[in-house]
Amino acid sequence: MIQTIAFYLFAVFVIASAVMVITARNPVHSVLWLILAFFNAAGLMVLVGAEFIAMLLVIVYVGAVAVLFLFVVMMLDIDIAELRAGFIRNFPLGVAIALVLLAELVLGIGAYRAGEIVLGTPGVDAAPAVSASNTAAIGAVMFSQYLFLFEAAGVVLLIAMVGAIVLTHRAPKTVRGHQNIDRQVRRSPAEATVMRNPAVGEGVEL
Missing domain, CATH: 1.20.5 (Single alpha-helices involved in coiled-coils or other helix-helix interfaces)
Structure with missing residues (x-):
């Protein structure tokens, strides 16, 4: 019973998060909804006993999405002050989503301990089940x-x-007046000093 409840809960949140990814106007909010969708998809994988794929979703995809979030903040000219101003306004929603994720985590662990969902009856030619995960x-x-x-x-x-x-x-741009240490070390004595012998009253030609 608990497996069925967890399955429908995760499935509903995956679909809802995917819809919010498409409809969100703010790209940062869209990425956050995508992270929520990945977490719920990982919960579905845990229910069917595919914990390896679930960990891939959390470690690879969510980790990559976190890097993508940083690129979005750095490359798109997003007003950080405006985001901070909206933090208090969206704080209740964030707390609600955090509580939902906590409830899903507890429910998913309970469903996993209760046993994986049997998707069908294996045939006669099915491979024997292995003891390892x-x-x-x-x-x-x-x-x-x-x-x-x-x-x-x-x-x-x-x-x-x-x-x-x-x-x-x-390549770094050459700044006027920039000191080239390598060129100074490799120069010969003839390049280091130039002897001038100007005539009286004619000055020095630079």
Whole structure:
């Protein structure tokens, strides 16, 4: 019974959060609703016994969304003072959402301890159930049969990260009067001093 209640609760909040992501006018609010949708989707994954996918949703997606939130604040000219002014106005809503998340967390833990939801009856040719969790099973398969593909994906992500750094790197602008230490160290004595022998009354040519 508790699994069914938790399923409908998480499903309703996932759909409602997804609608708010689309309809929110403020991009920061849209990202916050997206984080709420990810948390509820992780709760659905826990209910079906896929705790590995649930942790991926929380760690990878929510962590990436937090970085995206920082990029939105830095790249879009958002008035921080206006956001702080609206903090007190939206404080009751924030407390209500926090209480809902707390209730979902308690309900999800209780539903997980009660047992996962059986989605269907396995057939005759179904694979036998393993005693290990799906996290251990995925790790055993990933680092045995798909080890080369896993390492190749890591190399591709590393190349993408280095490429992004190279593309966004900008050479420092040369400021007038900037001291070039390397050029000063490498100069020869002939370049360091110039001897002038001006005629009397003619001055010095700069």
